[in-house]
Amino acid sequence: xxxxxxxxxxxxxxxxxxxxxxxxxxxxxxxxxxxxxxxxxxxxxxxxxxxxxxxxxxxxxxxxxxxxxxxxxxxxxxxxxxxxxxxxxxxxxxxxxxxxxxxxxxxxxxxxxxxxxxxxxxxxxxxxxxxxxxxxxxxxxxxxxxxxxxxxxxxxxxxxxxxxxxxxxxxxxxxxxxxxxxxxxxxxxxxxxxxxxxxxxxxxxxxxxxxxxxxxxxxxxxxxxxxxxxxxxxxxxxxxxxxxxxxxxxxxxxxxxxxxxxxxxxxxxxxxxxxxxxx
Amino acid sequence: xxxxxxxxxxxxxxxxxxxxxxxxxxxxxxxxxxxxxxxxxxxxxxxxxxxxxxxxxxxxxxxxxxxxxxxxxxxxxxxxxxxxxxxxxxxxxxxxxxxxxxxxxxxxxxxxxxxxxxxxxxxxxxxxxxxxxxxxxxxxxxxxxxxxxxxxxxxxxxxxxxxxxxxxxxxxxxxxxxxxxxxxxxxxxxxxxxxxxxxxxxxxxxxxxxxxxxxxxxxxxxxxxxxxxxxxxxxxxxxxxxxxxxxxxxxxxxxxxxxxxxxxxxxxxxxxxxxxxxx
DNA sequence: CTCAATTTGTTCGTATGTATG
DNA sequence: ACATACATACGAACAAATTGA
Numbered sequence: 001x002x003x004x005x006x007x008x009x010x011x012x013x014x015x016x017x018x019x020x021x022x023x024x025x026x027x028x029x030x031x032x033x034x035x036x037x038x039x040x041x042x043x044x045x046x047x048x049x050x051x052x053x054x055x056x057x058x059x060x061x062x063x064x065x066x067x068x069x070x071x072x073x074x075x076x077x078x079x080x081x082x083x084x085x086x087x088x089x090x091x092x093x094x095x096x097x098x099x100x101x102x103x104x105x106x107x108x109x110x111x112x113x114x115x116x117x118x119x120x121x122x123x124x125x126x127x128x129x130x131x132x133x134x135x136x137x138x139x140x141x142x143x144x145x146x147x148x149x150x151x152x153x154x155x156x157x158x159x160x161x162x163x164x165x166x167x168x169x170x171x172x173x174x175x176x177x178x179x180x181x182x183x184x185x186x187x188x189x190x191x192x193x194x195x196x197x198x199x200x201x202x203x204x205x206x207x208x209x210x211x212x213x214x215x216x217x218x219x220x221x222x223x224x225x226x227x228x229x230x231x232x233x234x235x236x237x238x239x240x241x242x243x244x245x246x247x248x249x250x251x252x253x254x255x256x257x258x259x260x261x262x263x264x265x266x267x268x269x270x271x272x273x274x275x276x277x278x279x
Numbered sequence: 280x281x282x283x284x285x286x287x288x289x290x291x292x293x294x295x296x297x298x299x300x301x302x303x304x305x306x307x308x309x310x311x312x313x314x315x316x317x318x319x320x321x322x323x324x325x326x327x328x329x330x331x332x333x334x335x336x337x338x339x340x341x342x343x344x345x346x347x348x349x350x351x352x353x354x355x356x357x358x359x360x361x362x363x364x365x366x367x368x369x370x371x372x373x374x375x376x377x378x379x380x381x382x383x384x385x386x387x388x389x390x391x392x393x394x395x396x397x398x399x400x401x402x403x404x405x406x407x408x409x410x411x412x413x414x415x416x417x418x419x420x421x422x423x424x425x426x427x428x429x430x431x432x433x434x435x436x437x438x439x440x441x442x443x444x445x446x447x448x449x450x451x452x453x454x455x456x457x458x459x460x461x462x463x464x465x466x467x468x469x470x471x472x473x474x475x476x477x478x479x480x481x482x483x484x485x486x487x488x489x490x491x492x493x494x495x496x497x498x499x500x501x502x503x504x505x506x507x508x509x510x511x512x513x514x515x516x517x518x519x520x521x522x523x524x525x526x527x528x529x530x531x532x533x534x535x536x537x538x539x540x541x542x543x544x545x546x547x548x549x550x551x552x553x554x555x556x557x558x
Numbered sequence: 559c560t561c562a563a564t565t566t567g568t569t570c571g572t573a574t575g576t577a578t579g
Numbered sequence: 580a581c582a583t584a585c586a587t588a589c590g591a592a593c594a595a596a597t598t599g600a
Contacts, residue, residue, distance in 0.1 A: 013292055013485060014587060021485040025473050030398070040565060051589045072566045073597030087468070092371065094521040119309070184521040189366070190469055190487055190512035194304050206292060206300040208469055208487035208512060214521075233469035233487065238517070242373040242463040242493075293576060330578050
């Protein structure tokens, strides 16, 4: 049995896909540079301790993805094409968040049995007397990248039902008068796609996702907005300005709104990690 | 061919593992509550459109994990045991970050051919004349959860080489005098484990990770500290106080350091998404 | 130009794992 | 539990293209 199989047997993912993943990462991280010749099949089978055919299968995957091209007798080469990625930057500040989603046009999803109440953890406030459930899909360049499931306090929703169904709820919420916000926070963990999420986001079941929960609490401690957002893991990037609030103990001149410049829901081109794990 | 196989053929992960993933998520998200009977094998094969044996294989996986227990003639039940998780909270503010890592005792890793310079993207400053490379593994309850690879400007390192090798570099850096920090930020994307990372973090090759880059730039625009941190995806959680900096347009009383209370490198028990994708 | 070395490409045969009915 | 089909992985042998001596 190969070393890969032995050492990492926790995973029951096919070997040639694991090998392809490692090689893909080397390309995207520039460890194997564009245009360069990669190690020979013999060297690769020695490194990964797998059979010739298995390496070939991995190479074939990357060749189909356009990351490698092979020449009999010469070797296998990294494609010249840029492997840059587009990211949706996750906002880390209220005003930026609100501003960034104003332009979004959500595609509403019909939900059969919406949960009447959100499940609130400690620190997420107390439930409102009633909620409406809004579900939508977010797109960027016709590609789905996020699913938004929102519990919005009924009393808030009924102030402007039309706006809330046609625009992002948080943007409408921010524009309403007489709303007193005591708390607004967002948590992010890495999860994996279930059946419905995989289907909507066009990823594999079990592929990694970013699970965000955004909670807005009013002055009475009531959770008026509770949103569970599931992003494709390859679509989002977080940028945190560590000096946004206070300053470290060194002297630094004031930089009025440096943070807001970089955040928002813009896309950027940058080098990075990988395309997707299981696709 | 089953619907799963057809629809989600992007993934070449075995069907029974996909089914197990979906069922695991339902248990951890409380959709299937502790102690309750889950749907019968017949119902499950209909829902997932897979063969009886395939569902059984999935159930067997979860039974071995202790999440389910079966009783012939009665049905299959969700175990009562709590499925809570521990999280390492990722700090989102400089002072909190520094404070949170002060207690950490890194286990140094020897590196054969350390890269002399970090690869700096736009907005990450200009390179210092020289760097030292520090590599370490972070533990929580004897479990590895993060790999830290740091480029520290040589001139900074040489002010106190001993401290920098024995303590977290960022903590030492923050305590040095005469350091002028212009910029400090952290970016986070979701990546996948390569061979070395999988080995160190005890996860599968290709399993999702959180790839963090922390950059500190001095007043001359030089990147004096560039750290690439790879976390197990199931170990970390981000908590962002959206109101930490400014305030939304509603009236809110001052909450001096609400942010710093919640952040830091503490562990918490909470419900969540999944144990691991590929393990 | 030929030859040999190198490297990718192809094809067996075998064993085991996955999935169905 | 059984028979069937296909995917995964191995090892080995051989074919075809490229390179440089």
